[in-house]
Amino acid sequence: MQHFLTRLLEPKTNGPQIAILLTSILKVKISASTLTREIEQHPDYPSLLSISDVLNNFGVENIGIRLEKSKVAEVPVPFITQIKGLRSSEKLFTVVNAIDNIHIHFFDPETHKWSKLLKEDFIKRTSGVAMMVEVGDNAGESDYQTIIRKEYRKVVIQMLNIFCIPVLLLLSVVVSLFKYGGYMLLPAVFTGFTLVGAIAGVLLLWYEFDQYNPILQQICSAGKKINCSAILQSTASKIAGISWSSIGFSYFVGTLLLLLFGGLNTPAILFITAWMAMGASPYVIFSVYYQWRIAKQWCILCLVVQGVLISQLSIVLAGNWQNLSDLSALESGFIISCLTAFLIPLLVTNSVLPAMKKAKESNYHYTELQKLKHNAQIFGALLQKQKVLSETPTGLGISLGNVNGTYKLIKVCNPYCGPCAKAHLPVEELLQGNPEVHIQILFTATSEEWDFKAPPVRHLLAIAEKNDEQVVKNALGDWYLAEKRDYETFAAKYPMNGELKRQDEKVDAMTNWCLKTGIDFTPTFFVSVRSEDSEKDQYFQLPDIYSVKDLKYFFSV
Numbered sequence: 001m002q003h004f005l006t007r008l009l010e011p012k013t014n015g016p017q018i019a020i021l022l023t024s025i026l027k028v029k030i031s032a033s034t035l036t037r038e039i040e041q042h043p044d045y046p047s048l049l050s051i052s053d054v055l056n057n058f059g060v061e062n063i064g065i066r067l068e069k070s071k072v073a074e075v076p077v078p079f080i081t082q083i084k085g086l087r088s089s090e091k092l093f094t095v096v097n098a099i100d101n102i103h104i105h106f107f108d109p110e111t112h113k114w115s116k117l118l119k120e121d122f123i124k125r126t127s128g129v130a131m132m133v134e135v136g137d138n139a140g141e142s143d144y145q146t147i148i149r150k151e152y153r154k155v156v157i158q159m160l161n162i163f164c165i166p167v168l169l170l171l172s173v174v175v176s177l178f179k180y181g182g183y184m185l186l187p188a189v190f191t192g193f194t195l196v197g198a199i200a201g202v203l204l205l206w207y208e209f210d211q212y213n214p215i216l217q218q219i220c221s222a223g224k225k226i227n228c229s230a231i232l233q234s235t236a237s238k239i240a241g242i243s244w245s246s247i248g249f250s251y252f253v254g255t256l257l258l259l260l261f262g263g264l265n266t267p268a269i270l271f272i273t274a275w276m277a278m279g280a281s282p283y284v285i286f287s288v289y290y291q292w293r294i295a296k297q298w299c300i301l302c303l304v305v306q307g308v309l310i311s312q313l314s315i316v317l318a319g320n321w322q323n324l325s326d327l328s329a330l331e332s333g334f335i336i337s338c339l340t341a342f343l344i345p346l347l348v349t350n351s352v353l354p355a356m357k358k359a360k361e362s363n364y365h366y367t368e369l370q371k372l373k374h375n376a377q378i379f380g381a382l383l384q385k386q387k388v389l390s391e392t393p394t395g396l397g398i399s400l401g402n403v404n405g406t407y408k409l410i411k412v413c414n415p416y417c418g419p420c421a422k423a424h425l426p427v428e429e430l431l432q433g434n435p436e437v438h439i440q441i442l443f444t445a446t447s448e449e450w451d452f453k454a455p456p457v458r459h460l461l462a463i464a465e466k467n468d469e470q471v472v473k474n475a476l477g478d479w480y481l482a483e484k485r486d487y488e489t490f491a492a493k494y495p496m497n498g499e500l501k502r503q504d505e506k507v508d509a510m511t512n513w514c515l516k517t518g519i520d521f522t523p524t525f526f527v528s529v530r531s532e533d534s535e536k537d538q539y540f541q542l543p544d545i546y547s548v549k550d551l552k553y554f555f556s557v
Contacts, residue, residue, distance in 0.1 A: 014109055015039050015046045018080055018093040019055065021107055022133065025078045025097055029140040030058050031147040041370035043553065048093070048131060051080065057552045059139030059432060062131050069128045073099055073119050082127035085110050091127055112214055138432055142425050169195060169260055176264045186319045187264040190273070190312060194255050197308035201249030204301050205349065207232055208245055209356050219300055231299035236290050244287075246349045248305055251280060254342030261341075267324040272338050274321035277312040284309050373545065374553040380529070382543045389526055389539040393513050396506070397442035398464040398472060406436040407555040408528035408537055411548075412519050414444050415456040416485060420523045424480040426549045428473065437555055441476075444522055446511050447504040454507065455487050461506050462499040527551070 016036040023030050035054065042050035052062050065075075072081060077098055082091045087110055097114075098105035104122040108115040117125075141147065173191055176184045207216050207228060220228030237243055255273055262269040284306045291298050316322065372378060393410065411427060413420035430437050443460075445453035456479060463475045479490055525542035542548070 014092050015051055018095050019051050021095045026135050029144040040367050043371050043374040059136035061136050062133040064131045066129050069123045072126050075130045080131040082129055083125040186315050190315045191259050193308050193311045194252055198252035200301050200304040201252050204245035225298050227297040228299040230295050230297040250346035253345040257341040270321040271325035274316040277316045280309050281313050383540045387541040396510050397440055401431050401438040403438050405438040408438045410440045410526040412442045412524040414522040415453050417522045421480040423523045423548050442510050444514050447507040458500045458503040461503045462496050
């Protein structure tokens, strides 16, 4: 059930879904939300390159190869490849997780289930492109546990919201059956059917919001004559500008609210629900006739709704609920309460659904803008319009990575700066698994005694003086990633014997450089661009619309 709801509420497109499955098989700790976001915002999405680059960024080394189709079965598992869909001619990514003498075991991207095919049948459908993978030593997401906890909390809240009313209804039915016995059997069955109708109503509304959802596509494309879209997007799908899906959802939810808060055994409630059920019954004839004779296509969810309406009417007539009371005997306050129960879902639906559609559209545009932003040509054009360094800080600060690397970054920071601390992990991730990156870290401290920034800066420079890069990385992590940046605690972990006194000259040199350069805030980043006619690196300030996290799209091996 949770898997079904997850796929409904947060569907994954083909590329991210396959990447998530692959990392799960490899037991690499990368959250689904991170993989989805990074792949969909990649400038080459939805290509195999987008998956490859993102996996590389997280330490999963890979290589894409094109080979004869017959050779695909010889690639070491697990690997990603493309296969032609059966429902369409589109090529979809898949993960192959096992190969035996007869079959190839793979994830079917159309049914969203693990499946197997005879080797010769799979080879006919494959494109001949494969991506082999190998897990690096430091593969994974640095803040994986934090993100997973957030995802777990989100899922728990979603489940509570979804199951709140069904659980309350179940309790109400059980209590009523226990208290009143067989008399409550028909109301209990009526409530069950109404709940089924409400669920169908939710799915119909969700189809209006996201008709390409894979779960809904499976439900609504189960046969040649089954086509929900033909019905739900037809001219007959609305009345007075309001969709029948909204009306149906409001009818079922309103009925549930009446039963839940008015009582399953209250004659006046059963009387109202009876007349509502009889009033809704003509819609069954209209809907079935329209699907059968006019559209000549069937909507599974619509048919479920018609089945529920017929079942409700049968229960009402069997229980003779329409005669349990008299309309003139009902108090005006009760009638207003009943109208409110039906109007609230209708008003909420017609307010929330357009807002959800706008939010989805905004998210789509945001993703497209991110892809544009991460285009290397656009980045390069914007970069060269930024402030250029007139004096390169050669030999200053802390040096990490390959001094002769292709990609060079200068980070100017403050040891007590919050944003500088947040930028530390992305900077560290740029170095991981990328031998072509060089990072130079400078500080805005002075050597004056009154400057509280000076002690940690001297200490970090003294550690760097020993030329042990791993120790320097550890020290930077211990300082910036600490919950509270306390110098005394840090100094106790990295003891020194007079080395701190030798650092003032280096601190002064950094101070002078910062003054000449005009550093106005921290962290400030400068990125090198090597011109074609010169071997000299030229540094430009990172444009405001970019953060250090974005550099992984441009610092590729």
